[in-house]
Amino acid sequence: MPMQPLRTRVRHGRIVLDEPTDLPDGTELEVVLADDGDDLDDEDRAALHRELDLAMDDVDAGRVVGEDEVRAMLRALR
Numbered sequence: 239m240p241m242q243p244l245r246t247r248v249r250h251g252r253i254v255l256d257e258p259t260d261l262p263d264g265t266e267l268e269v270v271l272a273d274d275g276d277d278l279d280d281e282d283r284a285a286l287h288r289e290l291d292l293a294m295d296d297v298d299a300g301r302v303v304g305e306d307e308v309r310a311m312l313r314a315l316r
Contacts, residue, residue: 245256246269253269261267278286296302303311 244259244267246253247256248254
């Protein structure tokens with residue numbers, strides 16, 4: 239079972255874990271900055287959701303192509 243991400247904060251230049259952990263002493267961790275999401279404004283987000291809804295309509299109606307066909311189409315674009 240994969241380990242859940244640990245939430246931390248920086249206080250006085252030190253990384254401080256916000257929750258208890260049972261990791262053994264000396265465990266090495268990789269720290270990455272939390273993703274703040276994307277740069278979409280409300281209009282762009284609404285447009286994205288409209289396009290996703292249209293794509294799901296295509297899937298529901300069976301208007302899809304398989305991986306091999308997509309690969310062939312991409313190769314033809316070279």
